[in-house]
Every structure is written in C-alpha cells, then in structure tokens.
Amino acid sequence: MKKLKATLLAIAVGGAGVLMSAPATADLVFPSLSYRTGPYAVNGIPYADGYADYMTLVNERDGGVGGVKARILECETGYNTQKGVECYESTKGEGALVYHPLSTGITYQLIPKATADGIPIHSMGYGRTSAANGTVFSHIFNYPANYWNGASHAVNHILSENDGDIKGKKIALVYHNSAYGKEPIRTLEELSAKHGYDLTLIPVDHPGQEQKSQWLQIRRERPDYVVMWGWGVMNQVAIQEAANIRFPMENFIGVWWSGSENDVIPAGAKANGYKALTFHQVGTEYAVFEDLKKYVVDAGKAAGNGDQVGTVLYNRGLYAGFLTVEAVKKAQEIHGTADITSEMMRDGMEALEITSDIMASAGMSAFGPEFNVSCDNHGGPGLGAVQQWDANAGTWKLISEFEPSDMDVISALITEDSDAFAGENNIEARKCG
Amino acid sequence: MFYRQAGDFKTTYRGDIQTFPLRQDRIAYYLMLAFAFLVVPFVINDYWASAVLIPFLILAIASLGLNILTGYCGLVSLGTGGFMAVGAYACYKLMTAFPDLNMMIVVLLAGFITAAVGLLFGIPSLRIKGFYLAVATLAAQFFLVWLFNKVPWFYNYSASGQINAPERTMLGFEVTGANAEPAVSYLFCLTILTVLALIARNLTRGRIGRSWMAIRDMDIAAEIIGVNPLKTKLSAFAVSSFYIGVAGALFFSVYLGAVEVGEVFGINQSFLILFMIIIGGLGSIFGSFAGAAFMVLMPVLLKNIMVGGLGWPTDIAAHIEFMVVGGLIVIFLIVEPHGLAQLWRVAKEKLLLWPFPH
Numbered sequence: 100m101k102k103l104k105a106t107l108l109a110i111a112v113g114g115a116g117v118l119m120s121a122p123a124t125a126d127l128v129f130p131s132l133s134y135r136t137g138p139y140a141v142n143g144i145p146y147a148d149g150y151a152d153y154m155t156l157v158n159e160r161d162g163g164v165g166g167v168k169a170r171i172l173e174c175e176t177g178y179n180t181q182k183g184v185e186c187y188e189s190t191k192g193e194g195a196l197v198y199h200p201l202s203t204g205i206t207y208q209l210i211p212k213a214t215a216d217g218i219p220i221h222s223m224g225y226g227r228t229s230a231a232n233g234t235v236f237s238h239i240f241n242y243p244a245n246y247w248n249g250a251s252h253a254v255n256h257i258l259s260e261n262d263g264d265i266k267g268k269k270i271a272l273v274y275h276n277s278a279y280g281k282e283p284i285r286t287l288e289e290l291s292a293k294h295g296y297d298l299t300l301i302p303v304d305h306p307g308q309e310q311k312s313q314w315l316q317i318r319r320e321r322p323d324y325v326v327m328w329g330w331g332v333m334n335q336v337a338i339q340e341a342a343n344i345r346f347p348m349e350n351f352i353g354v355w356w357s358g359s360e361n362d363v364i365p366a367g368a369k370a371n372g373y374k375a376l377t378f379h380q381v382g383t384e385y386a387v388f389e390d391l392k393k394y395v396v397d398a399g400k401a402a403g404n405g406d407q408v409g410t411v412l413y414n415r416g417l418y419a420g421f422l423t424v425e426a427v428k429k430a431q432e433i434h435g436t437a438d439i440t441s442e443m444m445r446d447g448m449e450a451l452e453i454t455s456d457i458m459a460s461a462g463m464s465a466f467g468p469e470f471n472v473s474c475d476n477h478g479g480p481g482l483g484a485v486q487q488w489d490a491n492a493g494t495w496k497l498i499s500e501f502e503p504s505d506m507d508v509i510s511a512l513i514t515e516d517s518d519a520f521a522g523e524n525n526i527e528a529r530k531c532g
Numbered sequence: 533m534f535y536r537q538a539g540d541f542k543t544t545y546r547g548d549i550q551t552f553p554l555r556q557d558r559i560a561y562y563l564m565l566a567f568a569f570l571v572v573p574f575v576i577n578d579y580w581a582s583a584v585l586i587p588f589l590i591l592a593i594a595s596l597g598l599n600i601l602t603g604y605c606g607l608v609s610l611g612t613g614g615f616m617a618v619g620a621y622a623c624y625k626l627m628t629a630f631p632d633l634n635m636m637i638v639v640l641l642a643g644f645i646t647a648a649v650g651l652l653f654g655i656p657s658l659r660i661k662g663f664y665l666a667v668a669t670l671a672a673q674f675f676l677v678w679l680f681n682k683v684p685w686f687y688n689y690s691a692s693g694q695i696n697a698p699e700r701t702m703l704g705f706e707v708t709g710a711n712a713e714p715a716v717s718y719l720f721c722l723t724i725l726t727v728l729a730l731i732a733r734n735l736t737r738g739r740i741g742r743s744w745m746a747i748r749d750m751d752i753a754a755e756i757i758g759v760n761p762l763k764t765k766l767s768a769f770a771v772s773s774f775y776i777g778v779a780g781a782l783f784f785s786v787y788l789g790a791v792e793v794g795e796v797f798g799i800n801q802s803f804l805i806l807f808m809i810i811i812g813g814l815g816s817i818f819g820s821f822a823g824a825a826f827m828v829l830m831p832v833l834l835k836n837i838m839v840g841g842l843g844w845p846t847d848i849a850a851h852i853e854f855m856v857v858g859g860l861i862v863i864f865l866i867v868e869p870h871g872l873a874q875l876w877r878v879a880k881e882k883l884l885l886w887p888f889p890h
Contacts (some may be wrong), residue, residue: 120591135847136854144847174839175846180788182794185583185832192579207790209695211710226693276681277792280691285691305794516691523628523698524709 125438127164127427129154130172132183132200138306139159139178139331141361142412144403146201147173149416151402152395156387157424159394164427165437168388171402176332180204196427196444197221199419203279206239211524214238219445221426223419224249224355224378228282229516231478233449234528236517240448242479243379243424243470244504246328246513248322249354250283250505252376253326254290257351262369271283271322273313273329273337276302280328284352285516287326289508314340327353336363342369352447352485355399358495359411363488374440378483379418379467381495383409386462387417400527411486411495414466423463426451447476468501474531478513481506535883551733568722573715581714582787584832589721589780591719592824596817597775602806603815604736605768606748607657611669614676615773617793618646619780621686624695627708627785628688635702639724639781646777647770649676653722654769658762661751673802682794697785700723708785717786724782728772728775733817735771744768745815811864813873822872831859 133147134140154169163169186197198213198220200206206226207412213220219238222230228246230239257265270289276281279351284300291298299322301313307329314337317325325346334357341351349372353362358375360387388409395401396408407413430439430447439447451472458464468482482501489496493512521528540555542548552558576585576820594616601607622642626633653672658667682685687695699709705719706712735741743764746754755761784791791797804827812823838849868875882889 132789133846135845140847174844175835177848177850180790180792181587188579188582203692204694204792204795206788207696207792208788211789215710229691276794278694283689305798341775433740448650519690522746523696525699 111270126168126194127171127196127425127439128172128194129189130174130186130193130195130198132176132186132198132202132205133173134176134178134459136175137177137179137331138308138333141335143178143201144322144358144408145359145361145410145412145471146416146419146511148401148405148407149413150199150420152391152408152413153420153424153470155395155400155402156326156363157164157392157420158398159398160390164424165411165431168436169424174199176202176205178202178204180208182333184208184212184320191216191218194441196439196441197423197448199223199423200226203227204277207278210239211226212234216441217445218441219446221419221423221450223415223422225279227520228478229513229520232478232513233473233475234531235521235526236477237529238445240472240477242451242472242477243453243467243477244481244483246282246354246473246476247286247509248481248504249376249485250286250326251290251509252485253352253354254287254294254296255502255504256297256374256485257324258498267323267324268296269299269320270296270324270326271299271301271317272319273301273303273310273317273325273327275307275329275333276304279330279356280427283326283328285512286509286522289512290505292507293508303329303333303337306331308336310336310340310405314344314346317346318344324350324352324453327351327357329353329357329362334359335365338363338373338378338442342366349487352376355415355483357527358488360495361410361412362492363490364493368490371489373488375486375488375495375496376483377411377486377497378501379414380465381411381414381497382485385464385466387466388462390462418463418467421463421466422451422453425457425461448472449477463464473491474529535880535886537884543887544848545703549737551737552762565726569719572652573719576714576715576718581718584829585718586714586721587783587785588824588828589718589725589778590787591805591808591828593721593725593728593782594779595812595820595824596729596774597772597779599807599809599812599814599816599820600732600736600744600775601768601772603813603819604741604748605744605765605767607654608662608763609652609669610799610802610806611672611676612776612805613797614673615646615650615776616780616783616801617676617680617797618767618773619643619777620784620791620797621680621695621793622646622777623781623785624688624697625686627698627700631698631700633700635700635707635720636724638700639778639785642781643774643778646780647774649879650769650773650776651766654773657765657769670799673799677793677797694790695784696790696836697788700726700785703864706791707809710789712786721782721786724778727779729817730823736817740764740767748815771876772798809871811861811871813871816871816873818876819871820852824874826872827857830860 131147131150134143151171153435154171158168173192176183176186185334203225206222222241224244230236230241287298303310351373353375363370363373396405426447429450430443432436433446434443453470458466470479481504483502484497485499486495487498537844552561558692622645656668664770687693697708699706705716743759746759747764806830808827811826813819834853837840838844
C-alpha cells in the first residue's frame with residue numbers, strides 16, 4: 100500500500116509538474132538541448148558540461164549576469180529531432196532566451212518555430228549555413244564560423260601544404276548521411292571547380308558504427324586527402340578504419356565536430372597526426388580554468404561527472420556559454436534592463452562584439468578570434484584554424500593561425516540558398532542599417 | 533449493474549450489426565468525440581499539441597494502416613517507415629509544385645501515391661509468407677530511404693537534402709508551417725483520423741475485411757471457398773499503404789515541418805509502429821489507438837515524472853525510460869499476448885457481469 104501511495108504521489112507530482120510549469124521570474128533561462136545518451140553521447144556530454152559549467156561559474160563568481168542569475172534547463176534529445184522539438188516546446192514557456200540545439204537536424208526544425216516565437220537560436224558552427232544571412236534569418240545566428248567556412252578552411256589547408264596547386268589531386272569527403280554531413284558538399288564542389296581537384300563523396304549512414312565498405316572504397320581509390328564530416332560514434336570508427344588501412348593521418352582532416360579527444364583516443368598511437376579544424380583554442384592554459392576549478396569543480400557543482408574539463412568539446416561548450424553571456428550583457432546594455440526577454444537577447448546577439456579586452460576580462464584571452472555580428476551578417480567572419488592530435492602527449496595543438504576562408508565562393512552560395520529559403524517561405528528580406 | 537446489456541433491445545438488423553451494440557458504449561463514444569472536437573481545441577497549447585496529441589493522432593493513423601495489413605490480413609511488414617517516407621515526399625512534392633492546393637487534397641493525394649507504391653511492393657506477398665515477407669518489406673524500407681537520400685529531385689535539390697514544409701492553408705487557416713495554430717493542426721489531424729478510423733472499422737466488418745481475415749487464418753482454405761488471394765492481398769497492401777502514406781504526409785507537414793529521411797523514417801519508425809500494434813492488439817481498431825497512445829504517452833509521462841517531477845539528471849531519466857518502456861513491452865507480451873485490446877475486452881466482459889458473476 101505504501102508503495103502504491105508513493106507511486107501515485109510520483110505520478111501526481113509529475114502531472115502537476117506538467118500542468119504548472121509556470122514561468123519563474125527574474126532569472127535568465129538557457130535551455131540546454133543536450134544528449135547524454137545514444138550514439139552521439141560521447142560528443143554531446145562534454146559540450147553540455149562546458150555550457151552548464153560556464154553558467155554555474157558566472158552565477159558563483161559574478162552573481163549572475165548583471166545581477167540576474169542564469170538558469171540552465173537541461174533537456175535530453177538523444178540527437179533525435181522529434182525529441183528536440185518536444186524539448187523546445189516544453190522549455191520555451193519558461194522564458195527561454197536562446198537555444199543551442201547542438202544538432203543540425205534539430206536546428207532545421209526549430210528555425211521556423213523559433214522565428215515565429217521570437218526566440219533566437221545560436222547554432223555555433225553548425226545548423227543551416229545560409230542562416231548567416233541575417234536579412235532573411237532574423238532570429239538565427241551561426242557565428243563565429245559555419246560549415247562552408249569549414250569546408251574552405253580544409254581546402255585552404257590542403258592548398259597551403261601543396262604550395263597552392265592541387266590540380267588533379269583527389270579529395271574524398273566522408274560524411275554523415277544527413278543534413279549535417281551534406282552541408283559542405285556544395286561548397287566543396289564549387290571549390291573543386293575553382294582549384295581543379297577531384298571530389299569523391301562517401302556517405303556513412305546513421306549512426307556510423309559500420310564503415311568497412313566506405314574505407315574499402317578509399318583504399319581502392321587512393322585519394323590524396325580525406326575530409327570528414329562526422330559526429331558521435333562515427334568519428335572514432337572512421338579514425339580507427341583509417342588507421343587500419345594505414346591511411347596517412349596527416350592527410351586526414353576532420354571538421355571541428357570530428358576532432359575531440361574521444362574521437363582519437365580509441366585508435367591509440369595510430370591516430371597520431373590526425374588533423375581537425377577548430378574555431379577556438381584548445382587546452383586549459385587560460386585564467387578561466389582556474390576560476391572553474393575554484394568555483395565549480397572543487398565546489399562540487401560541475402555538470403555531469405566533472406571529468407570533461409579542458410577537452411576540445413568542453414571548451415566549445417564553454418565558448419558557447421561565454422558568447423551567450425556576452426550577448427546577454429550587450430542586450431542588458433542596449434535595453435537598460437537586467438531582466439531581458441528573448442527579443443532583447445536577439446538584439447544583443449545581433450550587436451555582439453567580441454574584442455580581445457572582452458575575452459581577457461572573461462579570463463579567455465585570445466581563446467577565439469575577435470569578431471563582430473551585424474544585422475545582415477549573422478555568421479561572423481568565419482575564421483578557423485587547424486589543430487593536430489599528438490597521441491604521445493595526448494593533446495591537441497593548433498598548427499595554424501585563425502585564418503579567413505574563401506568568402507567569394509561562400510557569400511554567393513549563402514545568398515543563393517537564403518534567397519531560395521525566403522522564396523519558399525514568402526519571407527521579405529529585412530532592411531539593414 | 534451500471535454497465536449492462538439488459539433492456540437494450542434491438543428491433544432491426546441495422547441496430548443489431550452497428551459498431552457499438554451497447555447503448556452505454558455508444559454514449560461514451562459520442563461523448564469522447566464531442567470532447568475531442570469541441571473541448572480539446574480550446575484548451576490545447578503548443579506543448580500538448582506538438583509533444584503529445586498530434587504525434588498520437590498521426591501515429592494512430594499509421595498503426596491503423598499497419599494493423600489492416602498485419603493484424604487483419606496476416607502479412608507482416610517492416611516497411612512502414614519507408615511507406616511513410618513515400619507519403620511525406622509525395623506530400624512535399626505536391627506542396628511545392630501546387631502551392632495553392634488545399635492541404636486536405638494534398639494529404640489524400642499523397643496517400644494515393646503511397647497506395648500505388650505499396651501495391652508494387654505488395655506483389656511479392658503473393659509468393660512469400662511470414663518471415664520471408666517481412667524481409668522483403670525490410671528491403672522496401674531500406675530501398676525507399678536510400679532512394680530519397682540519393683535522388684535530389686525528391687528534395688528539390690536543396691543543399692541539406694532535407695525537406696521543409698512551407699506554409700499551407702486549408703479553408704483559410706494555416707495548417708502547416710510555424711505560424712499554424714496548435715488547435716487548427718490538431719483538428720486537421722483529428723478529422724482525418726476520425727474519418728479514416730470509421731472507414732477502417734467498416735471495411736474490416738464488411739466483405740473485404742472478411743476476405744482479409746480469411747486469408748490471414750488459412751490462405752488455402754480461403755482460396756478454396758472462392759477468396760481471390762491476388763485481389764485480397766493487394767487490396768490489403770493498397771489500403772494499408774494509403775493509411776500509412778497519409779500518416780507520413782501529416783508527420784512531415786503538420787507535426788515535424790522538416791524531415792531528414794534516414795532519421796525520421798528509418799527502421800526505428802517501422803519497429804515503433806509494429807510495437808504499437810503488437811502492444812495494442814493485432815486485428816483490432818481499438819488496439820491501434822491504444823498502442824499508439826501507449827507508445828507516445830509513456831515516454832513523455834515518464835520523462836515528466838522523472839525530470840520535471842523528481843528532478844533527476846536527464847541522462848539517468850533517459851536510460852530508465854528505455855528500461856521501463858522495454859520492460860513493459862516484454863511484460864505485456866508475456867502476460868497479455870493479445871495486447872491492450874484484449875485487456876479492454878476482458879474488462880468489459882467482467883464489468884457486464886459485475887457484481888453477480890454467476
């Protein structure tokens with residue numbers, strides 16, 4: 100009987116929770132659509148931890164942003180779009196300020212919904228690339244860099260290794276067969292026409308645990324370079340397979356989502372020399388990590404198990420938290436109120452300026468490039484660097500500066516794709532400035 | 533005592549063969565319809581619509597469709613996800629090719645296109661049975677998903693390979709797109725479900741449904757008494773695919789708005805709907821509804837209790853949710869292999885006799 104009562108109580112409490120999800124007042128709500136389960140959890144966990152820990156740090160060290168505490172609302176999506184939509188609907192009523200879906204598929208779902216609800220989305224380095232066109236996508240931001248920048252960075256890196264001439268070279272793209280993996284294809288095709296390399300497309304279906312046939316094809320066709328757009332368990336399998344066919348690791352370049360510790364460690368020493376792109380720094384040589392240790396980790400307030408601090412994707416989550424908090428500050432400054440709404444947040448994001456002073460004051464000196472966001476450019480400058488894995492030391496190291504991408508090619512593609520979206524959905528382009 | 537047959541006289545054949553022979557059942561049915569049509573639209577919000585009710589309504593259509601094929605005609609299909617994808621892509625192509633077309637017509641046309649595709653893939657069912665047919669439909673599943681990924685014409689050459697539902701209206705109200713009111717989308721799906729469920733119920737009670745069941749129970753005997761297996765099996769495939777296609781079209785256009793074929797209409801979707809009809813009850817219209825409700829509501833309820841109510845970490849809640857739902861499926865299969873529909877039947881029979889069982 101007691102058990103039954105407890106169960107009934109639990110159900111009643113749960114039911115009440117559903118019905119009374121009343122908006123709490125005076126805090127900054129940041130939903131975190133995370134995934135700590137499923138084939139993408141290896142990459143989802145560090146990112147979610149980094150994002151949550153930065154918010155905890157801001158609360159503990161600074162007493163919130165402008166005196167208002169930040170609150171993380173975590174919702175498990177499992178990288179699944181249906182669950183992502185459910186998470187969005189269940190959290191938006193609590194005064195959500197900005198969404199980081201951390202999934203290109205979910206971002207695509209949320210673009211029209213969030214725009215209609217007036218809530219900004221920050222798809223940092225993922226999502227719909229043409230959302231960089233702020234005149235069409237008013238509430239979607241993908242600064243500081245997007246997929247097409249990434250594709251161009253990879254090609255630029257290959258160019259720089261070959262003294263600027265890659266005519267006749269073979270480049271294979273191994274990609275997750277989804278909206279995410281298909282994003283760079285157009286850019287790589289355009290660049291192939293420009294630079295004269297041959298492009299081979301090799302799709303890997305979700306979740307990517309089985310890639311024997313793809314790597315057999317690579318072994319047969321012997322491309323000079325392999326570029327990868329992978330995520331989750333697919334990354335480690337691909338790197339392992341590349342090691343198995345003795346593909347030279349320094350000619351294997353992953354996008355920034357295919358370059359974390361969890362992706363290379365399973366292949367052991369054979370992964371040495373593997374390269375990946377990035378748009379922020381790696382490592383823990385920043386003042387912010389001392390604060391994190393003091394206020395968050397040692398205080399027992401770290402998200403998850405607290406064992407991800409300093410990994411590549413943790414740093415990315417941290418960076419996402421940092422950019423979000425800076426946008427909140429900007430919004431508070433513009434509107435003169437500490438308790439901002441999602442529309443004010445959007446204005447803050449659109450006016451965001453990341454200078455070296457701002458980064459230094461957050462303890463993240465030169466953690467990423469300096470950049471501005473503007474009304475018509477929601478994508479930032481698209482600077483990126485290349486990082487390389489050192490298997491002996493077990494660390495990633497940046498082997499290039501943050502460099503620009505081929506914006507001549509990319510800008511034209513962005514205009515074309517965003518115009519197509521505007522046409523399909525009867526969106527009138529906004530006037531800027 | 534309260535729920536009884538006594539005093540409920542039938543004086544016509546019509547009265548005797550109606551869907552709900554008991555007056556109380558009939559009243560309950562009409563009350564429920566009235567509640568669904570007249571009360572829910574006024575209290576519905578975005579969360580209830582897009583997390584609970586709309587997926588339930590749409591998946592109920594899909595499980596009705598699969599139940600016709602598997603439950604009534606005995607042909608096991610693992611291609612449901614693929615056929616839903618056909619519905620979704622047909623819907624997308626029609627929506628973008630004819631922007632002014634009424635959404636209802638688009639959805640029905642998508643259903644008919646899926647029916648044609650289903651007919652095609654149904655042809656092997658004349659030769660193969662049981663597990664072998666399941667494997668053949670599995671091939672259809674993988675082929676269709678591959679096709680929609682491979683041929684850019686299906687997704688209008690978009691860079692991401694995704695299809696996005698533009699805003700479309702029905703009688704001046706927006707049904708699809710981000711600005712659609714939840715009540716409108718809900719009523720749109722509810723209307724289609726109600727009509728399709730009525731048709732399914734009457735089909736299965738009529739000649740065609742009886743021939744399906746004859747084939748299911750023993751195909752050789754059915755053939756001997758004059759049931760044409762070709763016509764029967766293909767009609768089951770066509771009707772079932774029509775339902776599944778309509779469900780796929782709605783799933784894409786009204787519920788999700790943007791679809792990635794490999795993820796949304798993959799093999800998982802096929803299994804989900806198969807689980808729905810197994811848990812709900814094979815060969816039962818009520819079972820299709822019960823199974824869909826169970827599979828849609830259970831995870832949402834568990835999540836709200838564990839994360840919203842008890843404040844547990846999301847990953848633990850997600851893992852427990854897997855275990856609980858999986859465990860319940862196993863328990864159901866052991867304790868009541870005929871599904872929720874059988875439980876419901878038994879409960880009603882007991883209730884009819886209560887409190888004097890002798």
